[in-house]
Amino acid sequence: MTELSILIFNNLTFSENLAFRFMLGFCWKNHQRYCPACKSRKFYSLADGRRRCRRCGYTFHDFSRRFLNRCSFSARQWLWFLKLFVLDVPLVSIAREMAISYATVLKAADTVRRAILAQALDASLIYEAGIWPGPGNPRSESEMVNSPVFGIIEINEVAICDLIQDLDVNDILRLKLNFCMKTGSVGQVVYTGPYKQYRGLVSCGPGLWPARYIRHDDKRLPVETSPFWAFTKQRLRQMRGVPASRFPLYLKECELRFNARHEDLIPILVKALCAFVPRLQK
Ligand SMILES: [Zn+2]
CATH class of the missing domain: 2.20.25.10 (N-terminal domain of TfIIb)
Known part of the structure; x- marks a missing residue:
């Protein structure tokens, strides 16, 4: 994909028409x-x-039923939002720089994350687990309490976080208590020693913290030698608290940011935003 240097980006956002045509090319x-x-x-x-x-x-x-239709942004606003989002500018600052409300910026960030998730190979499993795909789908009545469990694989510097269907947070506790599986934590997020083909399992939610005597503070877990996990841990630490219902979104964002670390993220994100929001079968 094309690299969008700041000068090309400048040309692209020079007029709404140019920005619109750029987005349209992905539609x-x-x-x-x-x-x-x-x-x-x-x-x-x-x-x-x-x-x-x-x-x-x-x-x-042209944008009906696509992710980018969710916020009433112009094409130019989307490109600027993405530029600042990619650079990890805090959302509060993005709101100020773009002179839009914080609520709108939150919604835009959520939309980008859901667009990223839609591209994942295990997206349908994540939806099945209760994550909302986006507009056009009913919201589930109850908020997700514990996140699904993901397994981390890293091959040739590419990371994959697989949703593991037959495990939940209770299984992580069972593996820890009955089989002495090591567990570490970053905030509320818990990660484990190796499991089957995975370097470690990772999940999040109060179910992992049932009692004070259960601690997740083992050291030197194999997954900690993974560059992907070091990268993700750092980002999770900065977030200071991740709700379980949003954890899969953050994890998939980290996966993309890590795997595309040598590429320009903007065209990748524009492509994801221009995709149709998946519709779940009722
Ligand atoms: Zn028709």
């Missing part, structure tokens, strides 16, 4: 539009610039 393959609801290529244009599907009647514009 439709070969400029071929289709109905986001039924995929039909037969539609007609409305006076207001939107299009209506001849088959299902759905009215849409």
